Amino acid sequence: MVQGQLDFAGSLPGGGLTVLNNSYAKVGNLANATVLPLGGVIRVVPTGGDAGTTPALIVNSPQPAESVAGSSGLDLPSLFSTYRDLNTEIAGCAATITLLDQNGLAPWNSTDPIATIPLQPGQNILNLTGDQLASLDVINPAPGGVQPSDATTLVINVAVTGDYVWDVPNVSWQGNEPSRHVLSPCAMSWRGCRRWCGWCRRASAGGNEPAGQRPGVRDGLIAVCRRALRPGP
Numbered sequence: 001m002v003q004g005q006l007d008f009a010g011s012l013p014g015g016g017l018t019v020l021n022n023s024y025a026k027v028g029n030l031a032n033a034t035v036l037p038l039g040g041v042i043r044v045v046p047t048g049g050d051a052g053t054t055p056a057l058i059v060n061s062p063q064p065a066e067s068v069a070g071s072s073g074l075d076l077p078s079l080f081s082t083y084r085d086l087n088t089e090i091a092g093c094a095a096t097i098t099l100l101d102q103n104g105l106a107p108w109n110s111t112d113p114i115a116t117i118p119l120q121p122g123q124n125i126l127n128l129t130g131d132q133l134a135s136l137d138v139i140n141p142a143p144g145g146v147q148p149s150d151a152t153t154l155v156i157n158v159a160v161t162g163d164y165v166w167d168v169p170n171v172s173w174q175g176n177e178p179s180r181h182v183l184s185p186c187a188m189s190w191r192g193c194r195r196w197c198g199w200c201r202r203a204s205a206g207g208n209e210p211a212g213q214r215p216g217v218r219d220g221l222i223a224v225c226r227r228a229l230r231p232g233p
Helices: 076-091 130-135
Strands: 016-019 033-037 042-046 056-059 114-117 122-129 138-141 152-159 210-212
Touching: 076 152, 122 130, 130 152
Parallel strands: 016 056, 114 138, 122 152
Antiparallel strands: 033 042, 042 056
16 A cells, blocks of 8 residues: 555666555555556556556556555554554563574574574564664574464564664564464565565654555554565565
8 A cells, every 4th residue: 555656766677566466555646657457467557657667566466457546545644653653662562582593502692694583372572683683594493482373472673773674584484374473574675575574663664655465464454664666586
């Protein structure tokens, strides 16, 4: 969901944002865009563009082209205010777990690219710095740990100030079921949200536009973050 126009001019050539299956897009102002229905897929491209034009918003659902335009029916200023309040409260949660080394035997040293997470039933809060997040490539489950579920929730807070580019690691929880029990930062580099979603930290929320809703990650919540369309895997 985009409140105004898509920022094609501020996006990189070849960039794109894909809305996954069973999800839809709503763009408040299409004055700079053309909506192309392409047999079950919608592409929103700069005015006058065709199916090969980039940057583009790609919707992998049979959404009627005319429904992309117009009001979303949501009060976005109020939503952003609500999410900032929620993010402030969540950011104040005290840590209940810390990462372990890749063998799950000792505390993680904050620089190794592989770490393990000792999730336990109940609420798990993991607090990281921006530098710690940037150093991680993989987070695996620690021996004896469990995966996110109805009985095991996980909140990951990342403490940063100002603008920050998230480069999120690969994580052990896969698919909709475990992911819906995790709240963590959205990827802000153009690797897309990958397996992490929920809502972005307060430091990245102010004045930004919504990126859309990721199905099955967190029911009923909208991921809000500023995003230009950039190429990448």
